[in-house]
Amino acid sequence: MNILKQLALKRPSTLFTLRSFTSASTYENILTDKKEGGVGFIQLNRPKALNALCDGLYKDLHSALQSFDADPEIGAIVITGSEKAFAAGADIKEMKDKEYPQTYLIDMLSWWENVGKTRKPIIGAVNGYALGGGCELAMMCDILIAGKNAKFGQPEINLGTIPGMGGSQRLTRAIGKSRAMEMILTGEMMDAEEAASRGLVSRVHPTESLVEEALKMGRKIAAQSRPITIMAKDVVNQAFETGLQDGLKFERRVFHSTFATNDRREGMAAFAEKRKANWTQN
Numbered sequence: 001m002n003i004l005k006q007l008a009l010k011r012p013s014t015l016f017t018l019r020s021f022t023s024a025s026t027y028e029n030i031l032t033d034k035k036e037g038g039v040g041f042i043q044l045n046r047p048k049a050l051n052a053l054c055d056g057l058y059k060d061l062h063s064a065l066q067s068f069d070a071d072p073e074i075g076a077i078v079i080t081g082s083e084k085a086f087a088a089g090a091d092i093k094e095m096k097d098k099e100y101p102q103t104y105l106i107d108m109l110s111w112w113e114n115v116g117k118t119r120k121p122i123i124g125a126v127n128g129y130a131l132g133g134g135c136e137l138a139m140m141c142d143i144l145i146a147g148k149n150a151k152f153g154q155p156e157i158n159l160g161t162i163p164g165m166g167g168s169q170r171l172t173r174a175i176g177k178s179r180a181m182e183m184i185l186t187g188e189m190m191d192a193e194e195a196a197s198r199g200l201v202s203r204v205h206p207t208e209s210l211v212e213e214a215l216k217m218g219r220k221i222a223a224q225s226r227p228i229t230i231m232a233k234d235v236v237n238q239a240f241e242t243g244l245q246d247g248l249k250f251e252r253r254v255f256h257s258t259f260a261t262n263d264r265r266e267g268m269a270a271f272a273e274k275r276k277a278n279w280t281q282n
């Protein structure tokens, strides 16, 4: 492991205090950059395997997410792949020889849930294939937008297995039981327009401009108060993860807690004084 990568793993924020480091990216399976306006950018980068999600890619992604989460200059994160593939699934070649006891013992794939523990909002920008684990990774993002050529699918059934990174749960919640069941049992793909019409993605853009649109959305989010943004993300996630009464109670408590922040005071004062809010992030 080179020295820069060791540093990044030991002290996650060290490398991310630079303004931009596209060319200085220290990861093997992803490219990272700090974009203007406080947006952390992550591009999955295993072109020869259509960004299949090998263990090394997970480690890189997790490390980059932790670094951006810890970086006070970053307010939102964009994850994308290539124009051909967001990610074509878990790495089939890496897992084909595994046996049951081993998968159970290490709770294989459970570590991917760490992506959902990222506190800052993640925008997933999907062009091309988002299949199996790729579709599941996309669904771990907080906002999902798609290029016109995006194709979502859970084709594990064709491999004699089932989704293992949350697909059966998140897809069903996102598009309803019947269509999720159809996709998971037939392995067939869904195109971008249908994904938008069913609420799996919030917008569809031309393939070539998708990343710029994601960055634009990221800049808009990053311009808001950081603590309030994280609170807002938390309450929306509760709607996805709990029943209505629990969710309502949680939302109300977090709403009350915004009154403990200066940014809430500033936001309302700025409105009343007809000026732009000056966030102090506390």
Ligand SMILES: CCC/C=C/C(=O)SCCNC(=O)CCNC(=O)[C@H](O)C(C)(C)COP(=O)([O-])OP(=O)([O-])OC[C@H]1O[C@@H](n2cnc3c(N)ncnc32)[C@H](O)[C@@H]1OP(=O)([O-])[O-]
Pocket (backbone or CB within 6 Å): 048, 049, 050, 052, 053, 088, 089, 090, 091, 092, 093, 094, 095, 109, 129, 131, 132, 133, 134, 155, 156, 159, 161, 162, 163, 164, 165
């Ligand atoms: C455990 C439970 C959870 C399981 C979750 C899963 O995600 S299961 C997975 C669910 N996903 C699937 O079942 C989808 C599997 N993939 C496909 O069906 C097709 O690749 C395609 C339709 C996406 C594109 O077809 P295309 O003709 O345009 O392209 P191409 O096919 O020529 O691929 C180029 C190279 O990429 C390689 N590679 C691609 N995907 C994977 C992968 N997941 N892994 C490893 N490698 C992969 C491919 O082997 C080839 O390498 P080679 O031979 O040059 O060394």
